[in-house]
Amino acid sequence: MSTKSIFVRAMAFWLLFSLLLAACAPAPAATPQTVIQTQVVEVPVKETVVVTNEVIITPTPEPTQPPEPVEITYYTFSAAPDHLEDLDQMIQHFQAEHPNITVKVETAPFNDYFIKLQTLIAGGTAPDVFELNYENFVTYAEKGLLLDLSPMMSVDSSLDPAIYYPRALQAFSYNGMQLGLPATFSTVVLYYNKDLFDKAGLAYPSADWTWQDAIEAGKQLNDPANGVWGLHSGVQFWEFYKKAAQNNCRFFNEDKTEVLINSPECVQALETMVNMVKTDKVMPGAAEMGGLSDGDLFVQGKLAMDVTGIWMFSAFKDAPFQWDITVEPGMATKATHFFANAAHVFAATKHPQEAYAWVKFFTSNPEMARIRVASSWELPALNNPEYFTDYLTQTPPANRQAVFDSLEFAVVPPVIGRQSEMQDGVNNLLQQVMLDQLTPQEALDQAKTLIESLLK
C-alpha cells in the first residue's frame, strides 16, 4: 500500500513537472498552441453596400440603432513577448473610439508564426487582421489572400495616405492594390559595448567604418580569458543579402530573369562573413555560442560589437554597462536592412470594415505612434518628424540618429513567391560553408541553381 501510494505520488509529481517544463519552454512549432476562436456574438455584420468594387463606409452609426458588437482577431509576431502590454494599451484606445469592436490578440514567435498562419488560413479559421513582414508579403499577395484596401481608403476622408512613410507604404502595394498598411519599419545597426572599448583603449566605431576596421578592432577586443568576443554578425540569409549589397552584389536582377548570387562580389562578401569566425576568429561559431543568441551574449557583456535590429533596444535597455549604436560597417559601399511589418486584412474576412478600422487606427493613429515610440517597439511607419523627435531624445542608445542615418542606405530584401524555400535553402548552404563542407563559391553556385528552380 505505502509503496504504491508513493509510486502514484511520484507519477503525479512527474506529470506535473513535465507539464510545467512544457509550459515554461518557448513553444516549439511541433506543438502549435491551440487557437480558440470563439465568436462572442454571432450576429451578421451590417450589410456593406458594394458598388463596383467600392465599399461605402458609414462613418457614424445611426443613433437609434446601436452598431452590432463585432469581434475581430489580430494575429501578430512583433508584439510578443516584449510589447503585449503596449498592444493592449493600443486596443483600449481603439475600443474607446469603436466601442462595438472587440480586438482579440493572438501571437506566435516569429519562427512558428507562418506555419500557424498558413494552417489557420487552410483550416478556414484565418484571423481577420494579421501582420506580415515584407519578405513574406509577396507570397500572400500572389495568392490573393489579402484584401485590397484602396477602395476603402479612397472614400475615407479621415485618412491621408501621405501620412505614411512613402517607402513603407509603397512596399505593401502590389499590382496597384494597397494590400496592407505599414505599421512599423526597422533596420539593423552596429551595437557596441562602450565599457569594453574603453577597457581596450580603442576609439568607438564610427559610421564610416568598413568591416576591415571592425575586424581589426574585434581582434583587440577578443578576450578569451573572460569569454569575450570581438563581434557578432550572423551568417544567415538576411545578413548575407545585405553584405552582398555592401559589396555591390544582388541575388538576382530587377526582373528576376537572371540569378547573380554566385558572382565574384557575392562570393567575396560571403568569404568576409565566414572568415570572421574561421580565420579572423573575432566571432563565435554556433558551437562556441552554445545555444545562446548574440543578443544574450551582448547583454551579458561577452560581446564587444553586435550587428542586430533596432528592436533590441528594449531588451538591452537594462544592460549593466554603457552601450551605443552606429551605422553598420560597409564593404565597397554602405548597405543596411530595410525591414517593414504591415497589418493586412484577410481577403475573406466577414468583417472588412471593422478590420479596416483597426488596421487604420493601429498604423496611423497618433496615440499609437506615441506608445510605439515610448516603448521602442520599432518605428512607426509614419512620415511625421514629430514622432521621431521624441524617439531621438530617448536613451539608451544616445546615438539614435544612427537609425535614420542607416535608413539612407537601406536595401530591401530579395523576395520571390517561394520565399521560405529560398531562405531555408540558402541558410542550409551557408551552414555548410560554416562547417567546411562547401567553399563559398560552391555554396553560391548551388544557391544559384536552387533559386533558378524556385523562380521557374
Added chain:
Amino acid sequence: MVNYNKNLQKNLWAGFFLFPSLAGLLIFMIVPMIASLALTFYEWDPLIPTRFHFLGLQNYQTLVKDANFWAALRHTLYFIAGYIPLVMASGLGVALLMNQKLAGRTFFRGAFFMPVISAWVAVALMWSWIFNPKFGIVNYLLSLVGITGPAWLFDPNWAMPAIILTSVWKDTGFIMVLFLTGLQSIPQEYYEAASIDGARAWPKLLHITLPLLSPTAFFALIISLINSFQVFDQVWVMTQGGPAGATTVLVEQIVNNSFRYGRMGYAATLSWVLFLIVFLVTVVQARLQKNWVTYE
C-alpha cells in the same frame, strides 16, 4: 433461421455501439487517407484551397530526383540503425533487472517509465541542455576523464547520435513494460524443471527466457520500427534538421512541404512513399519472424 436472426440482431447492436468510434475513424482517418492518395497526383496549395492542378505522376518523378528526400531517407535509416538495437537491448536489460526481487522495485519500474509519459518537447529541451557543448553535463563529465566532448547538436557528425541517445532514454521504459509482461507470462514450471535438471541462471536465460520472450520481442520490434520511421518531435525541437541539414528526416520534410512551402500534393506523395516503406518493412518482418520467434 432463429439462430440467423439472433446473429443479425447481435451484429446490428454491435454496429450501433461501435458507430461513434467507427464514424470518427472514417471521418478523421480513412477519408483523409484516401484524399491524400488522390492529392499525390495534384499540385495543391492549402492557401488557395480551390485550385487543384493535375500533375499525373510528376510528384513521384520529383521525389525520385529530390536530393532532400534521399538525404532525409538516409538520415531516417541512420536513426533506425542506431535506435532500434540500443532501445531493444536497454529495454530488455532493464526488464530483466526489474523482474528480480529488488528493494524499491515498484519505484524503479515507475521511474523507468516516467520518460515515456513525459512530453517530447520537455524531454528534447532538457536533453538539448544536457548535450550543450559549453554548459552541458555530458561534456563536463567527459572532461573529468580527460575527453574533450564534441559539439553534439552543433556538429553534423554527432547531432544524430545525440538524438538517438535521447530517444533511447525516452523509450526504454516502454520496451521494458512490454518485456516485463512477457517475462511474467513465462510459466514458473519451466524454470523449476530446469533447476531440477541442474541448470544455472545463464543457461536458463539463454534457453528458456529469451526464446519465450521472442513473441514479445517481435511485437516490440515492429512497434519501434514503425515509430522510428516517423521520428520527428525530437528532431524538430533539438536541431530542426540541422546543422546544415545533417538531421533532416522524412516526417520533417513532410511538415516543411505541407505547412511551410504550401506544397501539399508533394507532401502527400512523401507521406505515401513513407507509408509504403513502413508497410514493406513490416511485411518482411512478419515473413522473417518464423525464423526466430518461438511460440510456446
